Amino acid sequence: MSTSRRHALLSFAALLSGGPLATLPSLAQDAFPSKPVKIIVPFSAGGPTDVLARMLGERLSDRWKQTVVVENRVGGGSTIGTNLVAKAAPDGHTIGMVVMAHVVNPAIRSDMPYDTLADLSGVSQLTTSACVLVAHPSLPANSVAELIALAKSKPGTLSYATPGVGTLNHVSGEMLNKRAGIDLLHVPYSGSAAAHADVISGRVPLMFDVWAPVREYVKAGKLKMLGVTLKDRLTADPQYPTIAETLPGFEVVSAFGMVIGSKVPRPVIEKIGADIASVVKEPQFAAKVRDFGMEPVGSMPRDYDEFIRTEIARWSKVAKDSNIKVQ
Structure with a gap:
């Protein structure tokens, strides 16, 4: 091997082991944002x-x-x-x-x-964040167990609103159908605002949603809480039961x-x-x-x-x- 080639290889090895190339990740990190x-x-x-x-x-x-x-x-x-x-x-x-x-x-x-x-x-x-199952106050069910019993007595007649097909709200409802052996009908909307409006007005009786946007409606009595989708009750609102208390293992986060x-x-x-x-x-x-x-x-x-x-x-x-x- 020629002397020049040996020097080149040694220099390359030095770069890999601790020379300027070894600092590239650090440079990339330090340069952000540019x-x-x-x-x-x-x-x-x-x-x-x-x-x-x-x-x-x-x-x-x-x-x-x-x-x-x-x-x-x-x-x-x-x-x-x-x-x-x-x-x-x-x-x-x-x-x-x-x-x-x-x-x-x-x-x-x-x-x-x-x-x-x-x-x-x-x-x-x-x-x-928790998702929650809420209902219009007129629904003759005040718990998940009562909802399941009502749905089984009137199969295919109760519906739930969502912001659209494939949303977490939608798949949560389908998971409840599967786990509880019921047949809630899915009513998709073009967004959360329209879905909220129809549940609050009573046109659709049920809705899964994130807790934050419906919390004030529940506290004002415009909606009633049926169940929280976390494994444990809400820290700030422990009075609301979880769906898992009725259907063990049910969890949506x-x-x-x-x-x-x-x-x-x-x-x-x-x-x-x-x-x-x-x-x-x-x-x-x-x-x-x-x-x-x-x-x-x-x-x-x-x-x-x-x-x-x-x-x-x-x-x-x-x-x-x-x-x-x-x-």
């Missing part, structure tokens, strides 16, 4: 997902010394906005807010424009999270995840989250990735068992 960051929200402005994104963006902007812009891209059961995140330049400057539709969609949709597990990486689970394109360098994903987790755990931010009826989480990327994989598998089974499919 320009304004975009948070894509796959729902319209003003809803809980949008509000949470804007709260988070404000704190991240302070931390990163860069502008953080929230952009609302609606449609496709949240897939239009999330697809923009999956296809964005892999530099970490485009992040996406997701809800449980992120893990339900792969189980029920045949038109997915991206591969949820291959094209996207979890950044952080921001919050967790709603979660907000952040995802990013899977080709973004891992050190950048870890930095973003750590910064977001830190913000979520700040006492003032966490208090605001609890005011919305949610619990702050602030997980790291690998933990959120595992949550996503587990929930996709879980809802795939529910969709298969209940024959739920969006063409």
Whole structure:
């Protein structure tokens, strides 16, 4: 081997073992963010997902010394906005807010424009929240057990409203049908506001929803609570029973999270995840989250990735068992 070639190989080995190349991950992490960051929200402005994104963006902007812009891209059961995140330049400057539709969609949709597990990486689970089963006060059932008995006595006559086919609200109702051996009829709407209006007016007697947006209706007596979908009762409202107290093992958890394109360098994903987790755990931010009826989480990327994989598998089974499919 020539002397020049030996020197070249030794230099390359030195780079790998501790020279400039070894610092590339650190440089990538330290350089982020180098320009304004975009948070894509796959729902319209003003809803809980949008509000949470804007709260988070404000704190991240302070931390990163860069502008953080929230952009609302609606449609496709949240897939239009999330697809923009999956296809964005892999530099970490485009992040996406997701809800449980992120893990339900792969189980029920045949038109997915991206591969949820291959094209996207979890950044952080921001919050967790109960879903609840609520009813119009006129419904002659005041508990899950009474609802099941009523549904069995009048098969195919009781209905439940949802913001649309394939939403967490929808699959929760189908899971209740399957577990309880009843036949509640699904009435899909174009969004939560329309579904709320018809349940509050009594046109449709039942609805599954996240606790935060219906809490005030329950407390005002416009809706009545039948059951909470968590394993344990709500910490702030322990007077409300869980559905699992009647149907052991019944559990539906709603979660907000952040995802990013899977080709973004891992050190950048870890930095973003750590910064977001830190913000979520700040006492003032966490208090605001609890005011919305949610619990702050602030997980790291690998933990959120595992949550996503587990929930996709879980809802795939529910969709298969209940024959739920969006063409």
